[in-house]
Amino acid sequence: MSKVLVFACLLVLFTATSPAVRGKYYSDSHIVNVPATIKKTHLHFFMHDILSGNNPSAVLVAKPNGTVVQEVNLLPFGAVYVIDDWLTVGPDPKSKIIGNARGMYASTSRGSDLTLLLSADFEFTSGGFNGSSIGVFSRDPLVVAKEVAVVGGRGKFRMAKGFILLNAVYFNTTNGDAILECHATIFH
Template identity: 30%
Template sequence: MSPPIKFLFLSLLLTSTIVHEVNSQLPPPQPNQTTLVLYLQDVATGPNATVTPVIGIRGKEWSYNSFGTIFVVDDPVTISSSPLSTSVGRAQGTLTVASLDGANVNVMLSIVFTNLQYSGSSIEIQGVSRQRENYRELSVVSGTGKFRYARGFAVLETLSYDASTARSIIRLTITYAQS
């Protein structure tokens, strides 16, 4: 073999070996993977607020950007982005501003289903939400009822935010498999 062809052959061999090694370390695709797309209807002010701060660091403002502020959440979960669409449950839990610069929020959220198909079941979501990013990925760590042993990930995407009413619509895409 001529030197350039020998070099090309060795490069291809090395590249294919690296690709094989990387692929062999990835988990295999899940055959029983399911994806649910739901919408959180979030209201942060007024008498019908569904998310509110309950405690923070003494002497500091309690806000989404203030380290140490803890919020409770009870958002309606709907099947479409319209606040008037069919409700399938509630997103209930806590949000804790967990980074000194206020960029990250630790989320512990239960999606508690109330519709006929999944009534009494829940999906448990946990992780760090990088709240200044539109795409935020968290872990699905468990579930109950029809979601028992669920494992996967959840993506939160803010579809709209109205500062004058402090209302947000957040698309929640849950991808999970059950063992």
């Protein structure tokens, strides 16, 4: 037998028995000791989503082909915005900044029921939760009062679950600027 054929046979033999080929995509389930106490934290803050002016906090980064995004329709189906919104203690834009919401939202409705898909990290940069964040990934219907899901977190909110009740305290129908009151209930 030639050396090439021997090498090929050995290669086939070793790759056929490698752990990667026989491996599983999961591990066996086992019981873990989880702390019996789960904390519940309530947060109240305001989120400023500004599309207008020289320093917007939400910027259009993608739009559907052939669609012109105008003031009459800031969110056509398929539009994607990236956000870096301030989180403040009050509705006034000059109130104390306690963090930011960074992420994106996309217009996901073709009908009259305008709906966004919101994916964002709400990081707190002051107070007792400085350096911690909550992760939101949820359907966000464009109505005055709504609820979005908290699906995780970092720092003191590691493995968080919960929800945020959002209420629009200000909305400019011409330019899309909004101030949302946020009542977050977080289990961590």
